């Protein structure tokens with residue numbers, strides 16, 4: 001019998017993954033912290049500890065390494081691929097098996113290194129692998145959303161002191177994602193334009209909150225940043241990054257350049273803080289809604305350095321207090337150079 005489940009809160013509409021086997025990890029994290037954080041099963045030589053790879057990339061530029069990027073199923077997955085879509089009602093409550101996918105992307109065999117110290121090619125390899133995994137997971141019609149996130153450092157929820165990301169495929173669209181899509185679709189219905197394209201155009205024009213840019217991407221502190229030094233990285237043109245004369249890998253290199261630069265700026269400016277980095281993609285297998293969703297909003301990356309804690313009004317009300325104006329944060333970061 002599969003332990004745990006997915007439960008939906010009817011008042012807030014959020015889904016909660018109940019994963020009882022995670023309890024030992026969580027208790028360990030909160031009590032012993034640093035010592036365990038440095039035990040590294042993602043280091044070369046410990047591949048046996050993580051099981052069979054779903055995908056392994058070998059970059060010829062690093063001939064001394066057996067791999068440059070590895071993807072494998074999480075050892076303690078919070079979502080289980082062998083489950084089924086079986087929404088059930090318990091009175092007014094909704095419950096289902098913990099269906100989904102939970103994979104780990106180990107981004108480099110190199111230890112004791114910051115992500116921004118990897119080469120452009122190494123980071124592009126990671127982005128390429130992520131692209132490939134999303135493409136594969138979206139073929140599974142049970143899934144509605146694929147979330148790629150990087151939780152770096154204990155304060156950001158990271159559990160291992162190594163560069164890695166997690167990919168989770170959910171059988172539902174997360175409620176905050178759905179709220180963003182609803183806003184973007186309402187905007188599109190009114191103006192026939194993508195909301196994020198308009199935001200990007202306005203930010204490029206005003207220049208006040210721009211942190212970095214290249215021909216294809218722009219990084220800026222959002223107008224109403226919730227957290228100090230929060231950053232969005234977005235393609236400059238809607239969908240065009242996948243439709244130019246450049247190959248996927250050349251586009252990944254352009255994205256790698258700006259991602260690396262932004263993370264370097266954050267590390268230098270804020271003394272290597274823990275951070276969350278999330279890739280926001282459109283939902284998958286949306287059926288008839290797919291066309292309008294693809295027109296109303298495009299993908300982007302958000303980066304949130306963990307230098308403040310969430311307070312009650314943010315947690316329960318969605319009202320944030322930020323001591324740093326995004327214009328000041330952008331100005332500060334803009335001046336940090338390699």
Ligand SMILES: [Zn+2]
Pocket residue numbers: 194195196197198237238239296297298
């Ligand atoms: Zn757009």
